[in-house]
Amino acid sequence: MIGRRVGRAVATLSLVVTGGCFATRSDMRVLQGDILNFRTETARADSARARQIATVAASLATVADSVRATSDRLTRFQGDTRGELRAIQQQLLQVQELTGQSQRRLQEMRAEMEARTQVPVMPPPVATVPGDSLTAAPVQGTPGPNQLYQLAYDQLRRGSFSAARAGFEELLRSYPTSELAPDAQINIAEAFAAEGTAASADSAYAAVVSKYPRSPRAATALYKMALSMARQGRRPDARTAMDRVVREYPTSDEADLAREWLRTNR
Amino acid sequence: MPLLRRCALSLVAALAVLLSVAAPARGQDTTVAGVRIGLVYTPGTRPGVLVLPVGGVAGDSIRAILQRDFTYGDRINVIALEPSAIPPFGDGSSKPNYPLFTRLGAAAILEVTPTSFGIQVAVHNAGKGLVERTKAFPLPAGTLSANWRLALHDVADEIELWVTGVRGIAATRILYVSEGRVYQVDSDGANPTPLTGAATAMSPVWNPKATHIAYMTMGPAGQQIVIRESGGATRVLPTRNGLNMTPTFAPDGNTIVYAFGAESGTDLYATNAFGNEPARRITVGRGSDNTQPSFSPDGRRLAFTSGRVGHPEVYISDADGTNAELLTPYNFGDQSYRANPDWSPDGRLIAFEALIGGRMQIMSIGLRDRVIKRHTSEGVNEQPSWAPDARHVVFTSNRGGTRQLWVLDVESNTVRQLTRALGARFGAWSPRSVVASSVGPSPTPTPPPQAQGTCHESWTSRTRPLGTRPRRRLRLPEEAGNDVDPGDADA
Amino acid sequence: MAEKRRADSVAAAAAAAEAAARERALASTRATLAAAVYFEYDSDELSGDARSTLDAKLPILRANAGLRLRIAGNTDERGSDEYNLALGQRRAASVKRYLSDQGIDSGRMDIISYGEERPVVTESSEEGWRMNRRAEFEITAGGDALVAPR
Numbered sequence: 001m002i003g004r005r006v007g008r009a010v011a012t013l014s015l016v017v018t019g020g021c022f023a024t025r026s027d028m029r030v031l032q033g034d035i036l037n038f039r040t041e042t043a044r045a046d047s048a049r050a051r052q053i054a055t056v057a058a059s060l061a062t063v064a065d066s067v068r069a070t071s072d073r074l075t076r077f078q079g080d081t082r083g084e085l086r087a088i089q090q091q092l093l094q095v096q097e098l099t100g101q102s103q104r105r106l107q108e109m110r111a112e113m114e115a116r117t118q119v120p121v122m123p124p125p126v127a128t129v130p131g132d133s134l135t136a137a138p139v140q141g142t143p144g145p146n147q148l149y150q151l152a153y154d155q156l157r158r159g160s161f162s163a164a165r166a167g168f169e170e171l172l173r174s175y176p177t178s179e180l181a182p183d184a185q186i187n188i189a190e191a192f193a194a195e196g197t198a199a200s201a202d203s204a205y206a207a208v209v210s211k212y213p214r215s216p217r218a219a220t221a222l223y224k225m226a227l228s229m230a231r232q233g234r235r236p237d238a239r240t241a242m243d244r245v246v247r248e249y250p251t252s253d254e255a256d257l258a259r260e261w262l263r264t265n266r
Numbered sequence: 267m268p269l270l271r272r273c274a275l276s277l278v279a280a281l282a283v284l285l286s287v288a289a290p291a292r293g294q295d296t297t298v299a300g301v302r303i304g305l306v307y308t309p310g311t312r313p314g315v316l317v318l319p320v321g322g323v324a325g326d327s328i329r330a331i332l333q334r335d336f337t338y339g340d341r342i343n344v345i346a347l348e349p350s351a352i353p354p355f356g357d358g359s360s361k362p363n364y365p366l367f368t369r370l371g372a373a374a375i376l377e378v379t380p381t382s383f384g385i386q387v388a389v390h391n392a393g394k395g396l397v398e399r400t401k402a403f404p405l406p407a408g409t410l411s412a413n414w415r416l417a418l419h420d421v422a423d424e425i426e427l428w429v430t431g432v433r434g435i436a437a438t439r440i441l442y443v444s445e446g447r448v449y450q451v452d453s454d455g456a457n458p459t460p461l462t463g464a465a466t467a468m469s470p471v472w473n474p475k476a477t478h479i480a481y482m483t484m485g486p487a488g489q490q491i492v493i494r495e496s497g498g499a500t501r502v503l504p505t506r507n508g509l510n511m512t513p514t515f516a517p518d519g520n521t522i523v524y525a526f527g528a529e530s531g532t533d534l535y536a537t538n539a540f541g542n543e544p545a546r547r548i549t550v551g552r553g554s555d556n557t558q559p560s561f562s563p564d565g566r567r568l569a570f571t572s573g574r575v576g577h578p579e580v581y582i583s584d585a586d587g588t589n590a591e592l593l594t595p596y597n598f599g600d601q602s603y604r605a606n607p608d609w610s611p612d613g614r615l616i617a618f619e620a621l622i623g624g625r626m627q628i629m630s631i632g633l634r635d636r637v638i639k640r641h642t643s644e645g646v647n648e649q650p651s652w653a654p655d656a657r658h659v660v661f662t663s664n665r666g667g668t669r670q671l672w673v674l675d676v677e678s679n680t681v682r683q684l685t686r687a688l689g690a691r692f693g694a695w696s697p698r699s700v701v702a703s704s705v706g707p708s709p710t711p712t713p714p715p716q717a718q719g720t721c722h723e724s725w726t727s728r729t730r731p732l733g734t735r736p737r738r739r740l741r742l743p744e745e746a747g748n749d750v751d752p753g754d755a756d757a
Numbered sequence: 758m759a760e761k762r763r764a765d766s767v768a769a770a771a772a773a774a775e776a777a778a779r780e781r782a783l784a785s786t787r788a789t790l791a792a793a794v795y796f797e798y799d800s801d802e803l804s805g806d807a808r809s810t811l812d813a814k815l816p817i818l819r820a821n822a823g824l825r826l827r828i829a830g831n832t833d834e835r836g837s838d839e840y841n842l843a844l845g846q847r848r849a850a851s852v853k854r855y856l857s858d859q860g861i862d863s864g865r866m867d868i869i870s871y872g873e874e875r876p877v878v879t880e881s882s883e884e885g886w887r888m889n890r891r892a893e894f895e896i897t898a899g900g901d902a903l904v905a906p907r
Binding site for chain 3: 466468469484487488489508509511512525527528529530531532555557558571573577578603605606619621626648649691692
Binding site: 158254257 | 544545546547548550552553564566584586587588589590613633634
């Protein structure tokens with residue numbers, strides 16, 4: 001469009017140049033009028049175009065804004081979701097802690113109950129011979145699993161490791177299906193470890209995993225075994241055990257620690 | 267005759283003083299057959315001890331220091347008589363008038379004589395009327411110097427062991443932070459000495475042999491842990507950039523456990539004290555804050571502060587971080603605040619601080635029975651640290667207007683002020699094995715006149731006093747305690 | 758002649774006004790960037806107010822790619838001195854996490870905790886404590902070339 005107009009103007013101009021000698025005043029006026037017309041027309045066209053461009057630009061900006069707003073909303077949403085997830089995780093942890101605490105209290109209360117119910121049962125005939133209470137079969141008057149566990153655990157804490165071991169072993173012998181069996185088994189390993197007999201400790205830890213693979217103690221035992229191996233300088237064995245913790249008990253606390261150990265002990 | 271009258275007069279004066287000042291001392295000359303000096307320590311009773319006036323240039327100082335040490339130990343009742351009020355105690359020509367001194371409330375009489383190299387101590391058993399034992403203690407040169415005082419404190423500790431069966435804690439020192447610098451002060455408040463330059467130190471601790479200390483300083487990229495040797499040399503524990511704080515030495519002396527935090531909570535890490543192995547994380551905080559570790563004396567357990575339920579509570583776990591459990595009783599929705607655990611050297615208690623009525627107070631919890639006791643009520647009281655006797659606790663209190671260190675006797679809940687600094691906090695009580703000039707700022711290699719453990723076997727063969735030797739503390743003492751304290755025999 | 762001088766002085770005044778406006782914009786940019794965010798007792802959660810304060814910083818951080826910040830977490834004097842260091846760290850981390858969730862490169866932000874060691878108000882009162890439970894912002898790089906966002 002512009003090209004055509006320019007073409008016409010050029011034609012007019014060339015006419016002026018070639019036929020200049022014949023040009024009259026009125027011709028000049030017409031020409032000037034034409035040029036003026038042409039200028040205003042061009043200006044009008046330009047401003048219309050500018051308006052069009054502005055409109056397009058404006059609508060583009062609106063689109064860009066809404067895109068940005070959407071993406072902001074999205075990141076905000078992501079951020080919020082992350083925050084909420086963290087909050088939920090926090091609440092879960094809280095519940096976990098409380099469960100752990102009540103379980104412990106429960107265990108202690110059970111031990112106490114066993115102790116109380118035994119008081120009247122204690123005197124009757126059998127258990128009057130002194131000194132054989134530990135070797136006697138679990139009959140009336142012998143400690144229940146919770147009480148036995150508590151006694152052995154106290155020995156462990158006060159540093160009487162062999163006595164503690166004997167107690168836990170007695171528990172395993174008398175109450176092999178007790179829910180405290182995995183705890184007894186891992187504490188046998190702990191007693192060995194405290195005495196410095198690493199090999200016995202390791203096999204006792206391994207027994208927790210093989211005998212009670214579904215107990216929460218299994219992950220703990222496996223991790224403790226791995227640490228024990230690392231302390232003995234058995235790096236490859238330690239790595240294998242750590243790998244097992246991560247693979248077999250991926251959601252346990254121990255897996256969390258094992259992952260970090262594997263990362264920092266390449 | 268005038269001598270006799272003077273004697274009688276001073277006796278009257280002495281009795282008057284005794285009745286008014288030392289009234290609780292009466293009736294404590296209970297004699298347990300066959301036990302040293304006819305005395306054995308039982309809670310609530312304190313044998314009366316009278317320190318005779320000491321001759322020599324430093325005599326008055328020696329007597330004052332010994333008396334103060336016994337008083338601060340809270341196990342001996344010092345018959346605090348003015349020298350002029352003390353009746354003559356015989357001069358070698360005749361047998362001392364033991365019944366007179368028994369009536370004054372003295373179960374034991376200390377006769378301290380300066381010698382060319384130190385002091386000679388004779389302990390008289392007033393009840394039996396004989397000298398129970400004598401021993402010569404060397405004292406370093408430099409009367410009233412820090413090392414001299416430490417040596418004398420050690421004498422006081424040994425005498426306390428003879429009399430009560432429990433070694434005293436006078437020859438110990440306490441670390442603290444004042445205006446960003448780590449200081450040490452003697453257990454009686456003497457010789458406050460800066461160990462570090464101007465800085466932003468926090469949380470100083472001793473190693474088990476008191477040959478090193480560790481503390482935290484603020485750096486440009488976070489906080490670091492500094493280890494300072496007795497000679498004064500320091501090095502930074504190699505750790506990651508971020509918040510590295512609250513170091514503690516394991517009883518083995520080789521392991522340091524500290525808290526490290528960057529962008530996802532703070533967790534406890536264990537590393538070699540030389541930092542030459544990768545730090546091993548031991549808590550699973552999952553974004554919460556886990557700080558302020560404190561080892562059990564056997565090194566197999568760990569107490570720490572964790573915010574994993576949403577606010578700080580005290581936890582215990584195995585030293586490797588497994589089997590973590592909430593120690594302090596927490597109920598759902600409870601917005602309490604319990605922090606800063608310190609495991610007692612006898613393994614029985616954990617001291618901590620708890621928010622009560624908006625103010626922190628010093629508490630303790632029994633590990634066996636989970637019984638909680640509250641020990642303070644005046645002002646804000648925090649940062650408990652056990653003395654090696656497992657009976658005294660140093661803590662920070664603002665009860666006097668500024669934050670200062672105070673010492674608490676957990677059996678009687680009585681307190682005394684330890685520091686008078688421009689603000690003091692983070693008290694850390696040394697183990698018993700603190701040696702002269704071990705951490706002093708200007709180390710003078712004077713050999714410490716240690717006489718401990720050399721010749722009191724005959725005294726201690728009958729009953730083994732609790733925690734007399736640091737090594738003993740590596741086990742929980744219920745084992746030893748069962749035959750001493752029948753109240754604990756529950757097995 | 759006089760006319761030109763007048764025109765010159767008008768132009769100079771305009772330039773000065775423009776510079777002043779720019780300076781003001783820059784100052785307000787700095788203030789927005791430095792504005793602290795405040796927390797509830799023993800909490801690292803960002804309130805609505807805290808989020809708005811942080812949101813106001815986003816355009817500045819986007820407009821100044823060379824800008825680096827140090828976020829410093831602080832606490833009130835209550836509670837354990839040591840635990841408060843950890844709490845301050847958690848507050849700083851929470852702010853950094855929010856900003857990076859909003860698209861700011863986390864490499865541009867360092868965090869540090871001062872716990873209760875650097876209070877802005879030393880008075881022991883609810884109001885004093887509220888003012889001290891904060892995260893502060895310090896420009897560690899790119900502060901000289903700071904421009905106000907358009």
